[in-house]
Amino acid sequence: MINVGMYYNVKKGHEKEFEDTFQKVVEYLKSNVKGFEKASIYKKVGEESSTTEYMIYSEWKDKDSFREFTTAKAFHETTEYGKGIIEGRPYHRIFNEVKEEN
Secondary structure, three states: OEEEEEEEEEEOOOHHHHHHHHHHHHHHHHHHOOOEEEEEEEEOOOOOOOEEEEEEEEEEOOHHHHHHHHOOHHHHHHHHHHOOOEOOOOEEEEEEEOOOOO
């Protein structure tokens, strides 16, 4: 199992749109992407800025499942759509990999 943090700076006024899109993507992942376990969204609060920072924290069966997702057409369509509401380039970080023992 791996945990991945994906970080986004969302332009002001687009927060609800971003959060709604997150919900749709999670539903798609649950139904269509092998290796996806779950995801949560976190919003940074208490700091004035021209953007709102979000982290999407997800769990995957393994790195290969996550990599397969990031190369899928649906992922690229979502990132293309996001260019209009995201400032700068999003990035991700793999936090850990836990190997299950048999």
